[in-house]
Amino acid sequence: MxxxxxxxxxxxxxxxxxxxxxxxxxxxxxxxxxxxxxxxxxxxxxxxxxxxxxxxxxxxxxxxxxxxxxxxxxxxxxxxxxxxxxxxxxxxxxxxxxxxxxxxxxxxxxxxxxxxxxxxxxxxxxxxxxxxxxxxxxxxxxxxxxxxxxxxxxxxxxxxxxxxxxxxxxxxxxxxxxxxxxxxxxxxxxxxxxxxxxxxxxxxxxxxxxxxxxxxxxxxxxxxxxxxxxxxxxxxxxxxxxxxxxxxxxxxxxxxxCADRKHPEYHAIKGPQHATLAPRVWAMTEYFRKVMLPAVRDETRRCGATPSPSLSLRLRRALADGGRWLTADDRVHLNAWIDARPCLRTLCEFRTQLAALMEQRDVDVGSDGLSRWAHAAEVSGIGSLQTFAASLLANTIATR
Ligand SMILES: [Zn+2]
Ligand SMILES: [Zn+2]
Incomplete structure (x- = not known):
């Protein structure tokens, strides 16, 4: 027992x-x-x-x-x-x-x-x-x-x-x-x-x-x-x-x-085995990387010699989405910083228009809105924006 x-x-x-x-x-x-x-x-x-x-x-x-x-x-x-x-x-x-x-x-x-x-x-x-x-x-x-x-x-x-x-x-x-x-x-x-x-x-x-x-x-x-x-x-x-x-x-x-970001067509490969980036994600990612960030870097360099309030990393990141997720105070701060820089303000306006266009379904180069946007970008006189507009049109043609 x-x-x-x-x-x-x-x-x-x-x-x-x-x-x-x-x-x-x-x-x-x-x-x-x-x-x-x-x-x-x-x-x-x-x-x-x-x-x-x-x-x-x-x-x-x-x-x-x-x-x-x-x-x-x-x-x-x-x-x-x-x-x-x-x-x-x-x-x-x-x-x-x-x-x-x-x-x-x-x-x-x-x-x-x-x-x-x-x-x-x-x-x-x-x-x-x-x-x-x-x-x-x-x-x-x-x-x-x-x-x-x-x-x-x-x-x-x-x-x-x-x-x-x-x-x-x-x-x-x-x-x-x-x-x-x-x-x-x-x-x-x-x-x-x-x-x-x-x-x-x-x-x-x-x-x-x-x-x-x-x-x-x-x-x-x-x-x-x-x-x-x-x-x-x-x-x-x-x-x-x-x-x-x-x-x-x-x-x-x-x-x-496709994992190779340097592949010229990493976003455009099509086929049953390849997941592709949605056109909106590709366009907004490239715009931030190739247009907005270089412009912010140029601005920071240009102001390097003179006292200038630099943008915190968080606010810099917010340029990728137009400050959509910022608090009201932060957005005011960001907008004030942008307004003091005409070139950046122009780029932000182009970003807002592009984001709105890319939200539309079936956006392609034939759409009036995107063609007008690309044309305006090409005559903007801003080198990075012109280059991006050309690649956007080329990419949209490639993925049609
Ligand atoms: Zn999931
Ligand atoms: Zn999730």
Whole structure:
């Protein structure tokens, strides 16, 4: 009798495996990384954006893992994320830190997600094409919470009562890193390679623990690309795994963005395998890089000898989007700085007109508005603007 009690007490405190801290650490690392891969490879890149297909057996393994470790339903995740892309950083975005506050995203990201999932309209409009077989209808969707319950029992059996702490970390992993950090900080802080219409940013060039999702601005620029890294110093762990799976014939990549920024046609390559930049993103990125930034640098150099209030990096960045996201005070400051510099004011006006034109669907060189804009740029007498106008026309012709 006492032996039995002692055995049960030992099992409760140490679990079946009697793991030490090292084993627990490795277990947590492997389990959380598998969950991250399930989210970024399966839910995000494959189901939401259709940039990669997986072997049916692997697809099902992802579905099972998602059920076991996250309780997330594929259709709901896909719908919420597609809605985010369709309305990024607007009132309709289910999780914009600029609308809801960064604190809300970091600490209540899961609640925002759950609230968005309650909208039947959202699920119908954005959740198409996700699994709808027997197991989805009878197990994964109606019993989504059973997965984490099973996982809790497994952790308890393996590690004893300490397994509950391990389980809690597993349960917090995706809500914190995906719903909080990527959805929140990924639209709040970081560097931008592309002038997308939203405020997406690359957090850092590499972050193994979020599997490539840290390159969020690249992803918003090329949503249908299976690969998120674009520059030489950026590393996408998810893409590395996709390549390995493709080598094993378990993955079929459907689209990849051309990563060579110096390639003369990196934005214009067309074909089933290439994700391309939207004309608006390409035009606004090039305009900022090749027209606005050189003009600001010239201005700074010119004023170098005389005392002149220089523009903070934040306000300089704001020239990329016309100060759209600045506070009223900052916008007044920026406008005053621009108004004192006629050449820059002209360039800002051209930028505003170009942005409005590029918002229109099917904009091409044949459109009166763009032709008029290019003509005005060519006679502006500003060298960088003239060069840009010529490349814009050439690019638009090439992509028609
Ligand atoms: Zn985003
Ligand atoms: Zn996405």
């Amino acid at each position: 006492w032996t039995m009690v002692a055995l049960l007490l030992d099992l409760a405190s140490n679990g079946i495996v009697r793991a030490g801290p090292g084993t627990i650490f490795v277990y947590l690392l492997v389990m959380t990384q598998l969950t991250i891969f399930t989210v970024t490879l399966y839910l995000h890149r494959s189901q939401t954006h259709r940039s990669v297909d997986f072997h049916p057996a692997l697809t099902h393994a992802f579905r099972f893992w998602s059920w076991l470790t996250t309780a997330m339903v594929t259709r709901e995740w896909v719908a919420v994320h597609r809605m985010h892309h369709a309305h990024s950083d607007t009132e309709q975005d289910p999780h914009s830190p600029h609308v809801l506050g960064i604190g809300t995203l970091l600490f209540k990201g899961t609640e925002l997600y759950a609230e968005a999932c309650r909208s039947k309209e959202l699920l119908t409009k954005y959740g198409r094409g996700t699994p709808d077989d027997w197991i989805e209808r009878h197990v994964y969707t109606p019993h989504c919470n059973c997965g984490p319950t099973v996982l809790a029992i497994v952790d308890l059996a393996l590690f004893g009562v300490g397994g509950m702490a391990i389980w809690a970390i597993q349960m917090m992993w995706i809500p914190f890193w995906a719903a909080g950090v990527v959805n929140g900080i990924g639209h709040w802080w970081g560097y931008r390679n592309f002038e997308t219409a939203d405020r997406s940013a690359n957090l850092i060039p590499w972050a193994m623990w979020v599997g490539g999702e840290e390159l969020h601005n690249n992803h918003h620029a090329f949503p249908s690309s299976a690969k998120f890294s674009m520059r030489r110093f950026e590393f996408d762990l998810g893409w590395l795994v996709i390549q390995m799976l493709a080598g094993l014939k378990l993955a079929h990549v459907k689209r990849v963005a």
